[in-house]
Amino acid sequence: MIRIRDLERSWREFRIEDVNLAIDRGEYFVILGPTGSGKTLLLELIAGFYLPDGGKIWIDGVNVTDLAPEERGVGFVYQDYALFPHLTVRENIEFGQRVKKLPEEEIERSALEMMELLGIEDLKDRYPDTLSGGERQKTAIARALILKPDLLLMDEPFSALDLRTKQRMQDELKKIHRESGVTMVHVTHDQTEAMVMADRIGVMMEGRIVQVGGVREVFNKPLNEKIAEFLGVENILEGIISEVDDGLSIIDIGGIEISALTDLEVGSRVNAFLRPEEITISKVSQKTSARNNIEAKIEKIMNLGAVVRIELDSGLVALTSRRSAEELGLDRGAEVYASFKATAVHVLEK
Amino acid sequence: MPSNPLNLIKKPKGGTLFLLFTAMGLVLVLFITITLLDMFYRQTEDLPALFSAARDPVVLTAIGVSIAATTCSTLIAFTFGVPLAYLLARRNFPGKSLVEGIIDIPMMIPHVVAGIALYGVLMRSGVIGAPFDMLGVTLVDAFSGIVLAMLFMSLPYLVDTAREGFRSVDERLENVSRSLGASPWQTFRRVSFPLAFSSIYNGCILAWARGISEFSAVLIVAYFPRSAPILIYERFTSYGLSSSRPIAILFVVICLVLFTLLRLPEWRRKR
Structure with a gap:
């Protein structure tokens, strides 16, 4: 699904380099790393918000390294969800379909289906600043999923939620992943979250992916002392x-x-x-x-x-x-x- | 009677700090209001002159010229200024600080100096005036000259305010828009522009207000057709205060009414 080879990019004093990664179709992949390790930048490079200084990215076998974000078919959910504040929940969700100029009937039908799937149909006329953290997250996920992306990238999607909402949303997201089959890449600094959500984990430290493996493998067999320390060993x-x-x-x-x-x-x-x-x-x-x-x-x-x-x-x-x-x-x-x-x-x- | 009839938001007391700052702020507010109220008060002694000015076609034409010219200059500033403001807010490029400095120059130089500079380029043999002259368009002592003088003086207000408006739009919203399939044009139209609109609109109002109040640059570039400030100045130098004040009051009242009308949508939105 995603292949990344020798990716590098400088950002002010910071640099990510030698990033090599392969993520399979339908996988729930978590990039786990401490704050400032370059996780968000890596996600933004995959989405095409920034171009890399070197290296290549393939999505579904297509070299997307130089493609614009709108040409990649990748959904993105930011940490604080980045909902359009001037649009209602429904308008946020319909945004992607409207820019694609789909028929009005189809837009309304699929937006309704998506809102029902996530249980937010009652919120359709509300503006983002009146929503709770969980409601915002559902809206952001609905907005991304309605376009049926091959890949959904999520930057710390649970960090703005209280513990109870977080646990409920984790279950819901796993369910959405199972039902939609979309490949999900999720960035977090939270070890427990990674353990709960991931099929596989890539540990990122100081701008590099330093270990990739299954959940048990990564947590039980960290490759070195630094990783072990970070993983709470x-x-x-x-x-x-x-x-x-x-x-x-x-x-x-x-x-x-x-x-x-x-x-x-x-x-x-x-x-x-x-x-x-x-x-x-x-x-x-x-x-x-x-x-x-x-x-x-x-x-x-x-x-x-x-x-x-x-x-x-x-x-x-x-x-x-x-x-x-x-x-x-x-x-x-x-x-x-x-x-x-x-x-x-x-x-x-x- | 409710204890808080105006529904004011109660805040913790700020002690002497806010008391002192209120007093200092009042000095400025009073300085403006006293000056204007004094002008209005003195005119009450000669109300027929005010009514006469309100019926004088020369006066009404001059005020009309001022309003039309500042509206034209604001539209031009909007058309060219908004793209520039977006560029300055979103891109870093060599010489960006220089461009920002150039845009702000009209705010810093004396208006009469700006008038002299403008006259040099707009006259028939000037860099801008000459090609227009070949097309049969005269810029000096013409309505277009007033528009260009107002544009020169008001452009920084619109560009700076709009640039700050675009800067306040979270870039990640634009990223998300692109990830949802929107092109850069669609993202600008559906996300960046609507979210910065309040600032852009305020910039337009500032530019409009700055344009209508411009005197020195217009005096040098286009004495004719007479705009309101020129007419007031002319009446003052020829006939004195009693002849110029009724026109000044009329002009101020019309400007305040228009200014209030232009501000209404923004006030409504904030409520």
Whole structure:
């Protein structure tokens, strides 16, 4: 569907470069990266709002690198939806069909269908400044989808929504994606959003796509320390492989030994990545052969709403539900066991 | 009786700051209103002169010339100024600051100097005047000369205001319009122009007002046909204040009425 080769573009002090990407038809692809990594600029280059300094973009096998935006058949939804403030919801949605000078009957029929699909038919005569965030987003999506684009590009589409609306809209967008079959490329800095929405994820950092893969692959096997840090892998442990036994390696991390699956040899210096939600905190030991079990003392405990962040004196950080923390009576200074599967540890040679 | 009969928006008190600023602002407002009211008040001592001026064909013709000429110059400024304003708002190009500076020059130079410069190019042997003269069109001491003098003096007001209007239109709206299949022309017509219209309209009103009040440049380029400011000046120098003031009051009243009418759509929109 989309092929991008060696794309580069400078923007004031910033530069995106060496962007190579392939996105399949019908895929929901999320470009995930921190603020200022060039995600929006990449999306705008695909849409044709700016021309690249170098590289090529193909959509459906057609080289669109030098084509004007109106010749690309690509829908675009901006972060704050960029609805035309002087037009009503209905006029916004009909905009694309009117510029294409379609028959009036067809315009009215398809606009009505689209508004019904998204449940915004009651809003048709309202102006954007009277709409809620969710209603604006639906209008922007309807405005883009009514033209049946092959590709829909969305720049942080949920960032302006409150948590409840965001969760509802995520479900709706997934449904729209399933029903319309349109290829969607969605840019976000929010890891959870990427996990929930994506078929595949491309991680973008400092103007480059640094890792592409399935959701589990990207989150469980970040390619380097920087990506791991960004993806919220808070436990990045430096160590040396001290023993290999039947595919299970023992890594010595400053005196603490953990088991992990790796092909590396004894003596290799490694980074071991472990997501905080993979760690189970308990008051009794849960030792098994394939399970790590580390005795530790709680150094800090932080309430994050539904979850609790626990920092242990061994340097590990764990996340657990507030309810289980309360049931276990976890508090600062409590003696606990941190256990996690060997398969939860992702090991990279340094 | 309701506690807030005028339905005013209540805001937190600003203390002495707003009190002081109100007092300072009032000085300016009073300066303008006192000057105009004094003129009106003095005329009440000789109302027949005012009614006589209102029936005088020479006076009415002069006011008509002023209104027609400033309307023509505003239309020309709109036709050529809006594309220039859009270009300046949306594109960076070498010499852009120079172009912006050139457009603003008429605001900075003395109007009499502008008149002398205009006279040089519009006279029969001038750079602009000569080709027109070959076509049998005279620009000096002609209605067209008044229009061009007004255009020269009022153009910056329209271009600058319209440019700021276009700048205030989020460029991403234009991007979305293009992604929805609209060409650059369609995007301009359906998105940029309507959204900047309020500023463009204000620029037109400013240009219109600036044109109708122009005196010095018009005096040098086109004394004839007499426009209202020229006639007022002529009556003042020949017959004194009592002869020129009734025409001045009539002119001010007509201008204020027209100005209010032109502003009405904007006030309605804001309400």
